Amino acid sequence: MTQTGAFGQRLGQVLHLKDAPPSLITRSLRSVELVVTETRDDNPVPGLSGSFSAEDAFLVSLKLRDFPECELWENGKCLMKRDVPAGATYLYDLKRDPRYVIDKPFHSLFFYLPRSALDGLTEQSRTPRVGEIACELGVGHDDTVIRHIGASLQQGLRRPDETNQLFIDHMMLALTAHVAQAYGGLRPGTELARGGLAPWQMKRACERLESDLGGTLSLQQVAAELDLSVSYFSRAFRVSTGLPPHQWLLRQRVKAAKQLMAVRDLPLSEIAMSAGFANQSHFTRVFSFAVGVSPGTWRREKHSGR
Known part of the structure; x- marks a missing residue:
């Protein structure tokens, strides 16, 4: 189920990779693409990385390999050098043209998070819109949640045929909510699915999921049939069954x-x-x-x- 997608192609070009890297894609928030992509080059050609086109979107990067003395650029200028340790999470604002000098082997996961997806999340949870995301150049975060999500999705990238869409949707929705709360100041809303799904909703959701044991259905498709938001449906389903939809499907x-x-x-x-x-x-x-x-x-x- 890995896909190249527009973002994977662009990221491959920015990092001067020979082939577009594998990606997993979800469209559960406002139907915009949320993407996770694994990038690796053990023998890169030295040079400055390319530029993304400026857009209202963010990159969240989980570093999987040490990158000492990384030369960091923003808005066309070299600003600093920093050691980048494996296991750290970095956030980049694509409006600022983040770049770096590629002069050593690298291995990272990149999560592409458009502003419109954050807006979709707050609309669904009826919470105030997220303002600024804390993207400080050269500042790494010891983020256990992103490491866990990254490790789970890395397995999906390595075994794409075994990765169902419900799992990708669930993990990327969790990542979006975590970034909004940890780095954007979002407070969890009061719209919680305390009582779970109504019996008729539960029956229809289970029938729909069971009709596609292969797991090609998305959370958005199932939630839309019940006239619910993706985030509400995910929480309510878990309250009703004790499991998120992708784990229920495995059972x-x-x-x-x-x-x-x-x-x-x-x-x-x-x-x-x-x-x-x-x-x-x-x-x-x-x-x-x-x-x-x-x-x-x-x-x-x-x-x-x-």
Whole structure:
């Protein structure tokens, strides 16, 4: 499910990469693209990075490799040199033309966050619009939330066929809310889904999700059918089920696979595809984690009567 997308192509050009880097994309806030992209070059051609076109958007970058004595530029001027440690998070305002001298190997995750997505978040949660995002050149943040989100999405970038859209939507929505609160001063709204979904909403949402075990549906599509915002639906669904939609869907896949293994002598590879998994390896990994034994072991024990 990785996509190149316009942002991935632009970022590849800015960093002088030979190929456009892999990206995961969601459009759950105002239908604008939120993107995460992994960039890496172990043998870069030295030179100043390119420029993005100025726009009202931000980059959030999680550094995955040390980059000592990084020469940082803004608005066409070299302003400072800073050591950039692995594990740190940096924020950049694309209106200021952030650039740096590429003269060492680099490895980073970049999250593309347009202002319109932040506005969509505050509209949905009925909170005041986010003002300035704290983008201080050369200032890194020890942000455990972004490290966690980054590690989760990095797995998705490496196994794109196994990554469902609900998971991408959920993680990018969480990232947007975290950036707005931690760096934009947003306070959580009072519009909380304390009671969860109504029974008819729950029934329809579950039927819709179960109709697409492969996970190509987006949160926006499901929420729109219930006439709810994405953020409200995500919270209410979790209140009702105890799980976010993407994890609930994984459980339904496991349940479907158990039903197929219990009544039909099908090859595990066919069961994997029928239950919405990308392949047999994906099926085995998810099933073993959820159930505690491999699919083959579970089926043998089931048919032996234990």
